[in-house]
Every structure is written in structure tokens, then in C-alpha cells.
Amino acid sequence: MYRINDTYENTIIINKSEFITHLYRVNTLDEIEDILTKVRKKYYDATHNCYAYILGDNQDIQKASDDGEPQKTAGMPMLEVLKKKNMTNILAITTRYFGGILLGAGGLVRAYSDSVSEALKLVKLYDISYVNSFKLTLTYPGYNVIISQFPYITITDTSFTDEVIIEGYCEIDKYNTLVDDLYKNKINPESLIDLGKSYLEVEINK
Numbered sequence: 001m002y003r004i005n006d007t008y009e010n011t012i013i014i015n016k017s018e019f020i021t022h023l024y025r026v027n028t029l030d031e032i033e034d035i036l037t038k039v040r041k042k043y044y045d046a047t048h049n050c051y052a053y054i055l056g057d058n059q060d061i062q063k064a065s066d067d068g069e070p071q072k073t074a075g076m077p078m079l080e081v082l083k084k085k086n087m088t089n090i091l092a093i094t095t096r097y098f099g100g101i102l103l104g105a106g107g108l109v110r111a112y113s114d115s116v117s118e119a120l121k122l123v124k125l126y127d128i129s130y131v132n133s134f135k136l137t138l139t140y141p142g143y144n145v146i147i148s149q150f151p152y153i154t155i156t157d158t159s160f161t162d163e164v165i166i167e168g169y170c171e172i173d174k175y176n177t178l179v180d181d182l183y184k185n186k187i188n189p190e191s192l193i194d195l196g197k198s199y200l201e202v203e204i205n206k
Helices: 029-042 075-084 104-120 140-149 172-184
Strands: 008-014 017-025 048-055 061-065 090-097 125-138 153-160 164-171 192-204
Touching: 008 104, 017 104, 029 048, 029 090, 048 075, 061 075, 075 090, 075 104, 090 104, 125 140, 125 172, 140 153, 140 164, 164 172, 172 192
Parallel strands: none
Antiparallel strands: 008 017, 017 090, 048 061, 048 090, 125 164, 125 192, 153 164
16 A cells, blocks of 8 residues: 655646645544645635545545535546555545536546546655664675675665665664675674664656
């Protein structure tokens, strides 16, 4: 499941109707209600404020609202885009200012789907990884080996003194590989300190 960590806004114009889509990172239903209240207040003069949201590691909680558009022409298409993109902990609100030209049911579905799809092109995506953090003390030759031959680790901090001390993490199932590779490369595995396991949001390339 992918998440966003910022708020994004995008506007598209279709047959003179303006569709303003905001994407929010959300973690609770209370947050969602607060945001909806603020958006409805800000865009009080809009024709519609349609929305869709997903919460939970397995997309457990989902809801969509057409906010006065014909049934299943707005909120549900927005929700389907979020689901197909494997998004979670996200709220999409599309505000429509009617331009005087009726779009029909099919046109509305495309418009609201496209509004969310276009907004999602702007986002930085994050995935949840279960990682094992560590601290490792190295000689300078050992450090050179680490940075050139251990591609599965991510280094987050490095200190250079008479030795090199690095902090970093790797995926849970790679930790034993790290220990084995230290032996293989004649780097003292006793200098490896296990800092524990945790969930980490990692930016991914779209």
C-alpha cells in the first residue's frame, strides 16, 4: 500500500466546469471530518465537493460521496482510482464549479476519475517497510567494502574518526545476510549493534 506525506492540489477544466482536486494524508476519521469541514467552508460557493477516502494497511476503511452529483458518477470513480493505485491513508476531495454544460453520467465519471488521476501524478509516494536498524564500527577499508558491496543496506549517518561508524537499516529478511556478508568480507560482526525493528515509510520511484 502506498501513502503520501504532503497535501497536493490540481485543477482541470472540462467543458467549462472547473474540477479542483486536493489530496491529503490522513490517519483517522476525525482528521477526515476536520478537513471536509474546512474544505466545504472554503469552497462554500462550489456546485459540489465530492470525496473519497481509504484508511488502513489493507485498505480496510473506504468511503465515497457524490455530494449531489448523480449516484456513482463522482465519489465512486474517485475511490476506484485510489484503489487501483494501491493508495491508503488518503483523502481525495474534488470541488466542482459548474460551467453551464452538462457532461452526462459517462462524462462525469471520466471527469472525476481524471481529476484524481492527474493529481496523483504530482505526488511523492511512500511505501511501508519493516526494517532492522543497526550501528556498525568499521575500518576505512571495511567501510569501502560496505559501500561498494552491500547494496541492500541504507546508510543514514556516518562518523569519520580513527574508525568509521555508520548507522543504517535493511529489510528484516536481509539482516542475517548482513551478518553473513560481514564474515565473508572479514569484517568483525561483533562490531554490529542491532538497534531494533520498526516500520519505516520509504519514498519510492513511480
